[in-house]
Amino acid sequence: MAESSYDCVVIGSGPGGYVAAIRAAQLGMSTAVVERDRVGGRCLNYACIPAKAVLRSADVLSEVREAGDFGIRVAEPEVDFATVAARREKVISTLTGGVSGLFKKGNIEVLEGHGALTGRGSVRVGEDGEVSAGAIVLATGSVKLPIPGVEFSERVLGTEEVWALSEAPARIAVVGAGASGAEIASAYARLGTEVMLFEALDRVLPSEDADISKVAERQLGRQGIAVHTSTLVSDVTAQKKSVKFSFGEETAEVDYLVIAAGRAPDVEGLGLSETGVELDDGGQVRADGAQRTSARGVYAIGDLVAGPALAHKASDEGIIAVEDAVGMRTHPLAYIDIPRATFCQPMVASFGLTEAQARDQGHDVAVGKVSYGAVGAGIVYGDRSGLIKIVGERRYGELLGGHIVGSKATELIQELVNVRALEGGFSEVARSVHGHPTLSEAVMEAARAADGWLMHG
Numbered sequence: 001m002a003e004s005s006y007d008c009v010v011i012g013s014g015p016g017g018y019v020a021a022i023r024a025a026q027l028g029m030s031t032a033v034v035e036r037d038r039v040g041g042r043c044l045n046y047a048c049i050p051a052k053a054v055l056r057s058a059d060v061l062s063e064v065r066e067a068g069d070f071g072i073r074v075a076e077p078e079v080d081f082a083t084v085a086a087r088r089e090k091v092i093s094t095l096t097g098g099v100s101g102l103f104k105k106g107n108i109e110v111l112e113g114h115g116a117l118t119g120r121g122s123v124r125v126g127e128d129g130e131v132s133a134g135a136i137v138l139a140t141g142s143v144k145l146p147i148p149g150v151e152f153s154e155r156v157l158g159t160e161e162v163w164a165l166s167e168a169p170a171r172i173a174v175v176g177a178g179a180s181g182a183e184i185a186s187a188y189a190r191l192g193t194e195v196m197l198f199e200a201l202d203r204v205l206p207s208e209d210a211d212i213s214k215v216a217e218r219q220l221g222r223q224g225i226a227v228h229t230s231t232l233v234s235d236v237t238a239q240k241k242s243v244k245f246s247f248g249e250e251t252a253e254v255d256y257l258v259i260a261a262g263r264a265p266d267v268e269g270l271g272l273s274e275t276g277v278e279l280d281d282g283g284q285v286r287a288d289g290a291q292r293t294s295a296r297g298v299y300a301i302g303d304l305v306a307g308p309a310l311a312h313k314a315s316d317e318g319i320i321a322v323e324d325a326v327g328m329r330t331h332p333l334a335y336i337d338i339p340r341a342t343f344c345q346p347m348v349a350s351f352g353l354t355e356a357q358a359r360d361q362g363h364d365v366a367v368g369k370v371s372y373g374a375v376g377a378g379i380v381y382g383d384r385s386g387l388i389k390i391v392g393e394r395r396y397g398e399l400l401g402g403h404i405v406g407s408k409a410t411e412l413i414q415e416l417v418n419v420r421a422l423e424g425g426f427s428e429v430a431r432s433v434h435g436h437p438t439l440s441e442a443v444m445e446a447a448r449a450a451d452g453w454l455m456h457g
């Protein structure tokens, strides 16, 4: 028997689940969120937010180190990692406290405990609680994956654990130079840790455009990171205070080996197979464009389902799911329109197709490439090496992809995403008036380059 009843019950309170719950409440649904750990999910508590807080400290240190170039003489800065960690925790608690506040404001109840489907239009909470639900949104996220033959331990860490350290380690090795691995390497190397970064493929950030990876790799190397591409790590042996491993013909010993090489949907104990919720071939929950699963009234969003594993994608799917639940007309999320951001130094941001992908798909490709040094702001602010690359379809000027490496890349990418969403193309970006001197002028110049009339550069 259900103890109580809600119009909407969300399982998981990460950026997918908490946004779904707030939107559901806004739409007039009585709403509860089932969370077995901490409000805010992995993103706010262990992943995106702690990572960005520590990276911010590394960025401040980098700026202080470069102050001399701007005529500001400072003594050699020192890293006080205890304060870095304390600030990280404060940032987390401020944001998760904000989510709890929004829950209160929306009369959203938090039910503590493990949530699972019962198949009776209700959710089991913990051992013996049960609440009935008009709509159920599964938002349980994803869990870390080891590499073959290696187990996580006190010395072999996942990405969440390395961002939670209370002391900066002397030496780490990071396996996987995707977004997460590059962020870890770039933060810790600048904060004084000796870092080895391993990637099985032939370049760092292998899912980014090759031109962007090249700039990023060069700059990561300048931070003292030993980058090993096309290299597999093997024979990992964790000891009490260190980890030994092999790569190529060599061996190494570090304080921690960090595995940043993939995640899997968190479906354990959710009662999916018993209640008719199907998985796709990749083991993720199968959902349609309105986030409906194969079980009536049950939705799935975020890292649990296909598509890029990103917080903002999870949030948008949460909105789609609950809007569908109240009968609103929704549109499926187009993955091409989702911005991707990596907060290493240099920052990297992109959306859509790389040049190689666009060519493989048979587009008549127009490319516009401009370095930050081509515009006033790049020189004024001291970042000449940044690069903007626009990949377009020549025929109609469609924006197929945007790729940026350099200062504020993660903010600059949004202009291209928005123009595309509003059905504009690179010609519209090229002819929009941009403020001066701003880095966004480099975005405009890259669009002009794609349009065949580059002016600066």
Ligand SMILES: Cc1cc2nc3c(=O)[nH]c(=O)nc-3n(C[C@H](O)[C@H](O)[C@H](O)COP(=O)(O)OP(=O)(O)OC[C@H]3O[C@@H](n4cnc5c(N)ncnc54)[C@H](O)[C@@H]3O)c2cc1C
Pocket (backbone or CB within 6 Å): 011, 012, 013, 014, 015, 016, 017, 034, 035, 036, 037, 038, 040, 041, 042, 043, 044, 046, 047, 048, 049, 051, 052, 113, 114, 115, 116, 139, 140, 141, 142, 159, 160, 163, 180, 266, 268, 269, 270, 301, 302, 303, 304, 309, 310, 311, 312, 313, 314, 341
């Ligand atoms: C180190 C790291 C850094 C990242 N940085 C970024 C970034 O900068 N930007 C970005 O967009 N993305 C980033 N990501 C990805 C991002 O964290 C995920 O895409 C996002 O958290 C997915 O949100 P979610 O709501 O699906 O799930 P999660 O944030 O994983 O939250 C799921 C919640 O569900 C709870 N839960 C699970 N099972 C149950 C159950 N049965 N009952 C009750 N509760 C349950 C969990 O305790 C958790 O709180 C990063 C990921 C990592 C690992």
